[in-house]
Amino acid sequence: MTATPENVSTKSRQEDLAQSTLPPTKGAFPLLSFAKTLWLFTESDFATFVFPDTVFGIFAALxxxxxxxxASPDLLQILRRLPYVVLWNWLNLLIFDLANQRHPESILEDSINKPWRPLPSGRISVSQTRHLLLIALPVVLGINxxxxxxxxxxxxxTLTWMYNDLGGGDDGFIVRNIIIAVAFSQYNKGALRVATGENAVSPAAWWWLAVTSGVIGTTMQVQDMKDQEGDRAKNRRTAPLVIGDGAARWTxxxxxxxxxxACPIFWRxxxxxxxxxxxxxxxxxxxxxxxxxxxxxxRTWWLWAAWTGIIxxxxxxxxxxxxxxxxxxxRS
Structure with missing residues (x-):
C-alpha cells in the first residue's frame, strides 16, 4: 500500500502516544496521584461493568x-459485603482496562473518544502500564x-487475553459480543459468590446467568453508538460501522x-x-x-446500564x- 501523508501522520501519532512518559509527580501526595491514575483507567467503564455486576451479586444473594x-438471607449481613463485591468487580475491570488501553491503536482511539484517560493524557507511559499490569495480575488474583x-x-x-491480545475485540462485533457476554457471566457469578459468602450458588443460578449473558450479548453494542468516531480511527468493526448506524440501532x-x-416471564x-x-x-x-x-x-448508554441493573x-x-x-x- 502506498504511503500517504494521512497514513504517515496516523502512524507517527500512534508512535508518539505510545512513547509518552509519565511526568514527575508533583505535590506531597504521590499515592493520591497514583490512585487517581488507576481510577482514570476504569472510570468510563465503571457504569458498564462494576455497577450492574455489583447489583447482580447483591440482589441475587438477597x-x-x-x-x-x-434459605433465609439476612439483609444487613449481605449489605455489609457490598464493599467486597465492588472491590472484586473493580479489580477485574482494572486488569481488563490496563491490558486494553496500553496498545497504540487504543491510545489513538482514546485520544479522540476519551482523552482524559491516563495514556493519552500523559499521566503514564505504555512501558509503565505494562509493568503495572505484570504486578497487578498476581496481586488481583491473590486478593480475589x-x-x-x-x-x-x-x-x-483468559477472556481479557482473547479480547485484547488475540484481537477478539476487533474481529467483528459478533465475536466481540460473545466474549463480552461470557465475561459478564463470570463477573455476575463471581459477584454473587462474594456477596453470598459461605453459601453455595444453586443450580438454578446457572440458568439465570445464561439469561443475563443473553441480555448482554444481544444489546451490548449500545455502547458503540457513542464511540463511532474513535472506533473508525482504530478501524474497529463495531455494529454501526459494519452494518450502518440505522441497522445497528434496530439490533x-x-x-x-x-x-x-422475557426476564419477568422467566421469574413468572x-x-x-x-x-x-x-x-x-x-x-x-x-x-x-x-x-x-x-x-x-x-445518555441512552447510561440508561441501558440502569436497565440492566433493574433486570x-x-x-x-x-x-x-x-x-x-x-x-x-x-419492629420487634
Whole structure:
C-alpha cells in the first residue's frame, strides 16, 4: 500500500502516544496521584461493568433460595459485603482496562473518544502500564482468592487475553459480543459468590446467568453508538460501522424490547414486576431509534446500564421475603 501523508501522520501519532512518559509527580501526595491514575483507567467503564455486576451479586444473594443455598438471607449481613463485591468487580475491570488501553491503536482511539484517560493524557507511559499490569495480575488474583471467587478471575484473565491480545475485540462485533457476554457471566457469578459468602450458588443460578449473558450479548453494542468516531480511527468493526448506524440501532431496540418482557416471564412475575423493566426498556427503544446525537447516545448508554441493573433485580421481585424479615425484626 502506498504511503500517504494521512497514513504517515496516523502512524507517527500512534508512535508518539505510545512513547509518552509519565511526568514527575508533583505535590506531597504521590499515592493520591497514583490512585487517581488507576481510577482514570476504569472510570468510563465503571457504569458498564462494576455497577450492574455489583447489583447482580447483591440482589441475587438477597433472593436467597432462588439462586443460593441460603434459605433465609439476612439483609444487613449481605449489605455489609457490598464493599467486597465492588472491590472484586473493580479489580477485574482494572486488569481488563490496563491490558486494553496500553496498545497504540487504543491510545489513538482514546485520544479522540476519551482523552482524559491516563495514556493519552500523559499521566503514564505504555512501558509503565505494562509493568503495572505484570504486578497487578498476581496481586488481583491473590486478593480475589481471599474474597472467595478466584476461579472466575482466572477465566476473566483468559477472556481479557482473547479480547485484547488475540484481537477478539476487533474481529467483528459478533465475536466481540460473545466474549463480552461470557465475561459478564463470570463477573455476575463471581459477584454473587462474594456477596453470598459461605453459601453455595444453586443450580438454578446457572440458568439465570445464561439469561443475563443473553441480555448482554444481544444489546451490548449500545455502547458503540457513542464511540463511532474513535472506533473508525482504530478501524474497529463495531455494529454501526459494519452494518450502518440505522441497522445497528434496530439490533439494539428489538432485543431490548424482547428481554424487557422475557426476564419477568422467566421469574413468572405479577403485573407489577413488569413495570420497571418494561417501561425503562421501552424508553431505551424510543431513544435509540429516534435520538441520534452523540449526547443522546451517551445518555441512552447510561440508561441501558440502569436497565440492566433493574433486570438483575427481578429475582427480588419474585421473592422479597428478606425485606419482610428485616422489617419484622426491626419492629420487634
Amino acid at each position: 433472593s436467597g433460595p432462588l439462586l443460593t443455598g441460603n 482468592y481471599c474474597l472467595g471467587a478466584w476461579e472466575e478471575t482466572i477465566l476473566l484473565f 439494539i431496540a428489538i432485543p431490548t424490547a424482547i428481554w424487557s418482557f 412475575l405479577s403485573f407489577l414486576g413488569y413495570v420497571l423493566p418494561v417501561s425503562i426498556g421501552m424508553i431505551i427503544v424510543f431513544r435509540i431509534l429516534l435520538l441520534r446525537s452523540f449526547i443522546a447516545d451517551k 438483575w433485580m427481578t429475582p427480588l421481585f419474585k421473592d422479597y421475603s428478606v425485606f419482610v424479615r428485616f422489617l419484622h425484626n426491626f
